[in-house]
Amino acid sequence: MLHLxxxxxxxxxxxxxxxxxxxxxxxxxxxxxxxxxxxxxxxPNDPTAEKDExxxxxxxxxxxxxxxxxxxxxxxxxxxxxxxxxxDWFTYSGYRRYHAECHxxxxxxxxxxxxxxxxxxxxxxxxxxxxxxxxxxGKQEVSASQQQVMPAFGDNKNVMCYADDLxxxxxxxxxxxxxxxxxxEREDKPEAVKKAEKECLGx
Numbered sequence: 285m286l287h288l289x290x291x292x293x294x295x296x297x298x299x300x301x302x303x304x305x306x307x308x309x310x311x312x313x314x315x316x317x318x319x320x321x322x323x324x325x326x327x328p329n330d331p332t333a334e335k336d337e338x339x340x341x342x343x344x345x346x347x348x349x350x351x352x353x354x355x356x357x358x359x360x361x362x363x364x365x366x367x368x369x370x371x372d373w374f375t376y377s378g379y380r381r382y383h384a385e386c387h388x389x390x391x392x393x394x395x396x397x398x399x400x401x402x403x404x405x406x407x408x409x410x411x412x413x414x415x416x417x418x419x420x421x422g423k424q425e426v427s428a429s430q431q432q433v434m435p436a437f438g439d440n441k442n443v444m445c446y447a448d449d450l451x452x453x454x455x456x457x458x459x460x461x462x463x464x465x466x467x468x469e470r471e472d473k474p475e476a477v478k479k480a481e482k483e484c485l486g487x
Contacts, residue, residue, distance in 0.1 A: 316356045318344035324461055327368025332393075332463030339408060339459035351474030352448075359412040360448045362456035363471075370469035371462065373477060378453025379467055381446040385437075393464040394457045399432070407451075407458035415451050420444060445484035 322345040327333065343361045345353035351373055355361040363372040382394065389400040396402030407415070422436030437443040443450070456462045 316346040318346050318356075322346070322348060322353065322363060324362075324364045325367055326364055326461060327463070330368060330463040330465070332465070333368075333460040334404075334463075335460035336408065336458070339455075340461060343455055343459050343461075350476035351471060352477070353452075357412075360452050360455075362452050362459075362461050364456070364461045366469060368462065370471070371456070371467040372452070373471045373473050374449045374452040375456050375462065376467045376470035377446060377473075378449035378451070378456075381443070381449050382453055385440075385443050386450070394454055395464070400434075401432075403454050404457040407454040412451060415454075416447055419447055419450070441485055445481060 318341075324340065324344070326335070326340075343355050345361050345363050346356050347354045348363075353361050353363045353372055353374075360374060362375045364370070364375070382390075383392065386403070387393075389397060390403050391397040391400070394402060394404035394407075396405070410418070418434060420436060420438040423432075423434040425432045
């Protein structure tokens with residue numbers, strides 16, 4: 285990992301440690317069942333959503349704490365309600381952060397471009413830990429026909445302080461929970477998120 289500032293490194297390492305612990309706990313016991321009260325209510329009329337039923341089931345929320353939803357592996361996940369019209373805070377924030385920091389290379393709505401992959405497809409296979417690692421440390425792929433370089437954002441607080449938001453938004457796109465639209469309604473910003481954001485940004 286690159287030289288990260290303490291303010292950025294702390295939440296990244298804490299997140300990875302929690303994710304690893306959650307994964308170990310899942311292997312030790314059966315995966316938790318999705319909570320029916322947290323079920324997604326997706327839009328039946330959005331052809332841009334490209335629903336992936338396996339991912340929708342895998343990424344289903346089983347728990348919510350301080351306004352943050354998590355799946356059976358303990359990783360952040362999305363929640364869509366009101367027939368696809370309303371999203372959780374992290375999906376909404378992730379949409380905004382993605383279009384502020386990522387869409388120039390990866391295309392609007394995670395659709396990809398001529399020189400960067402479609403993240404809505406990449407997140408079908410990348411784990412939470414892999415996503416955070418690439419975001420912080422970057423990635424380089426070289427082939428006979430092209431060279432792709434993902435810059436490291438480990439020192440960029442405007443990216444790393446919102447890593448979970450980006451992950452949740454792109455997972456929602458990968459699973460087809462939301463389509464190529466700006467989320468309309470959203471849940472309120474949780475107080476715990478306001479506090480964590482202030483601490484991470486050094487405000």
